[in-house]
Amino acid sequence: MQKSLKRYFPLFVLPTVAAFLIAFVIPFFMGIYLSFTKFSTVVDAKWVGFDNYIKAFSANTDFINALGFTALFTLVSVIAINLLAFILALFLTKGLKGTNIFRTVFFMPNLIGGIVLGYIWQLIINGVLRSSGVTLLANSKYGFWGLVVLMAWQMSGYMMIIYIAGIQNIPVELMEAADVDGASLSQKLFKITIPMVMPSFTICSFLTLTNSFKLFDQNLALTAGGPAKQTAMLALDIYNTFYGSVGSEGIGQAKAVVFFLMVALIALFQLGFTRSKEVEG
Amino acid sequence: MKAMLAFAITSIMIMSLAGCSGGKSGNSVYYLNFKPEIAEIYDKIAVDYENETGVKLRVVTAASGTYEQTLKSELAKSDSPTLFQINGPRGYASWSEYCKDLKGTQLYNALSDKTLAVSRGYGVYGIPYVVEGYGIIYNNSIMNKYFAISDKFSSMDDIKSFESLKSAVEDMTLKKAELGIDGVFASTSLAPGEDWRWQTHLANVPIYYEFKNNGIDLSGDGTKEIKFQYGKQFGAIFDLYVNNSVTEKGLLGSKSVDDSMAEFALGKCAMVQNGNWAWSQISGVQGNVIKEEDIKFMPIYIGVQGEESQGLCIGTENFFAINAKASEESQKLAEDFIYWLYSSPTGKNYVTNDLGFIAPFNTFSDSERPEDPLAKEIARWMAEPGAASVAWNFTVFPNQNFKDKFGGALLEYVQGSKAWTDVEQLVVEQWKIESGE
Incomplete structure (x- = not known):
């Protein structure tokens, strides 16, 4: 056999x-x-060496701007999503009435596609801003916070499920022992719950970090990079470079390779860092 | 031995899988279509063409706004399109290796105005298959209402320059309650992807005059840099659109072309800048109040000397190109198909009545023109004695990136975060950057 x-x-x-x-x-x-060639169709490419990589950074400042915007967005959204998700998870493991309904409701946005969500939030935000006579594209701040809100709304339900699983896995004896010892609520939270859900935190921060960093659909549908490319994130900028100007496909490809290396490096570093914080279960 | 056998079986499995997808038929024309709105009509054409000639026509349509990327991937395949479109000299520059010389073809011989074709040296690489035009579309019944109460203007003949247009429009804005409109112009749509009427079409007018007055050769390198010398005039007409609009400035960033056309169709405004392709949009608006005979065209006057004799912007960005890398017999089949479409009774009927194209070929008589009001207006302006059409020079605009940045700057200008001189400067700079390789 x-x-x-x-x-x-x-x-x-x-x-x-x-x-x-x-x-x-x-x-x-x-x-x-x-990425080392000049091409318009993938079958006929001419070798140009590192030319594309130099041009990616020097031809214009779009890529650098996008990198800055993406980094800031990732930082803010990782904190916002994880904080929100963890708080939701804490409340929804207390055995409150209607817990299952709430879990489902918070999870649902995750099931809607990014493009649809982008347009829906565009309508909502434009509707709110209408009262002050401007639109989402009036200022890049609106686009930035719009994206943060959108992503927090979409992703926190998913992360919440992971945190709930983590919290439910904490042995009951630990909590009981803490109660017997007279630990306060905040002591239980910081000394038991948070250290014990560190594995969940590793996964959640990995998912939110990479997803925020390579965000595309929501960015395209919400602002399409407007006003004047100020809210264009890396993935959108690569897309625009590749398809927006014939002859610079190679530059777009070079940007994509740089982008891949960045995502990989950041993710590896983050995994190593959060792993080291995990306690033996 | 068994391992070898297993390998063999698996490779056969994979090869047969691949074989299924690559069904190549000899006697067919593969056409990559650029206009999604006419995809269904081409399905019918394909059936009729096969019935008449026995040649199979395979039409693949790229989704709206994705033509270039579809072309990019389709041309890379071994089963690549034999017939496709380029959008003018810039398009030819990107796809020159794939464009066959069409000088000897029957369709080129039938082209009434040979200057419309994309040519380089002695070769012809793109044959225009439709002529389109744009300008300011106006609602004649609202204009007549205005002329009845105005003491300055009595008919459209009085509006022959930017000066007169501006004073009429501003006067109309003052009287908008009497005229029953919300603004003279439909919303200046500036949402991303909805700004082509300004960064491409409107911008064509000043650029046309710049090239013309400086004697720039459009096929040469002289188009790689501009001074934007009529930038002020461009700004003036753009301001006129924005300040006399249905929508207040701050909200223009959320408006689309569809919104503008709906406003026009519902009679909320008197004018909108667009082309004859917009007829289907106007007629498709639910509850539209505008009558067919009231839809008229006027030229876009921007305040350049000698513009009294200016006509509409007439041209095309749709050129047939035949794949130079395809086999000779399939190239021949493609040539036969396009000639059939524009010369046989069946084909011509499709072109005029279903596709609604104004065909630039001498195989069409004057009676074989589309019947919609905007197409008729184009024909009227083209025949108008003394009216010189403005050519579509935006076919030499650098690329989509340039247009997007230009549109973004216009939006920032409207929202007050950018000065007009900065917009002009950006246009000049970006033109140069995006024109370079």
Whole structure:
């Protein structure tokens, strides 16, 4: 049995390997190769070396601006989403009436697509701003906070579920022992709950960090980068570079490679950092 | 041995899978269509064409605003389109390697005005297949109401320059309650992606005069830099649109072209800048109050010398191109198809009545023109003695990035966060940056 399984190993593994190659590995390496070339269709590319990488930063300041905006947005939204999600999770593990309904309600925005959400929030925010005679595009601050609100609203339900799972996994004995010792509510929160949900925090911060950093749909639908590209995030800027001007596809590709490296580095660093804070369960 | 067998089986499986998707038929024309609004009509054309000639026509339509990227990926395939569109000299510059010389084709011979084609040296690489025009569309019944109460103007013939347009518009704004309108102009739509009427079409007028008055050769490198010498005039007409609008300045950032056309169709405003393609939008608005015979065109006057004889902006950004990398027989099939479409009775009927194209070919007689009011107005202006049409020079505008930045600057200007001189400066700078490689 063992032997024949081994014999047919290629047969079983090849479809998956082929799919993985075609859909991931080949495009990935082709993308890296293309970032060093000038091309308009992917089949005829001319090698230009590091030219695209230099132009990505020097041709105009769009990429740097987008990087700054994205970094700030990521910082604010990671804090906002996780704080909100954790508070919701705390309340919804207290055994209050209607807990299940609330959990469902908070989770639901996560099921709506980003483009739809973007347009809905655009309508809502424009409706609110109408009273002062301006629109979402009047100032990049509106776009920034609009995105933060949108993302917090969409993602906190999902993160809440993860935190709830974490909180429910805390052994009851720990809490009981703390009660016997006369620990206060805040002592229980900071000494038991938070250290014990650190694994959840690792996952949640990873998800929110990467999702915020590579946000695209919501950005496109809410402001499309307006006014004057001030609220364009990295992914949108790459998209605009690639498709907005014929001849700069290579620059767009170079930006994408830089973008990939940044996301990977930040995510690895964050994982290492939060892992070190986890306590033995 | 068994492992080898397993490998073989699997590779056969994969190859047969790939085989299913790449069904290539010899006797067919693959056309990548640029206009989503006419996709359904092409389905019908394909059926008729196959019935008449036995050649299969395969039409793929790119979703709105995604033509360039669809073309980019389709041309990379081995089964690539034989017939596609380019949008003018800039489009040709990006796709020159894929554009076949069309000089000897029957369709080019039938082209009535050969200067409309995209040509380089002795070659012709794009054949225009539709002529379009834009200007300021006005509601004649509102204008007549105004002329009845005005002591300054008595008919449209009095409005032949920017000066007279401005004074009439400002006078109308004062009398807007009497005229029953919310503003003279429909909303200056400035939402992202909705600003092409200003950063492309309106901007064409000053750029046209700049190129013309400086004798710039449009196919040369002289278009890679501009002075934007009529920037002031551009600003003046833009201000006129914005200050006499249905919508207050601060809210223009949320307005779309659809909103503007709806305002016009519902009689809330007297004028809107757009082209003859907007007819379907106007007629499609629910509860529209405007009568067909009241929809008229006037030129966009911006205050340049000699503009009394200016006509509408007439041109095209739709050119047929044939894939130079396709096989010779499929190139021939594509040539036959486009000639059939613009010369056979069936094809011509589709062009005039279903596609609603004003066709620039001598295979069409004067009676074979679309029947909608805006198309008729275009024909009237083109035939008007002494009216010189403004060419579509925006086909040499650098790229979408330039237009987006220009549109963004216009929005900031309207919202008061950018001065007009900064907008002019941005246009000059970005034009240069985005024109460079």
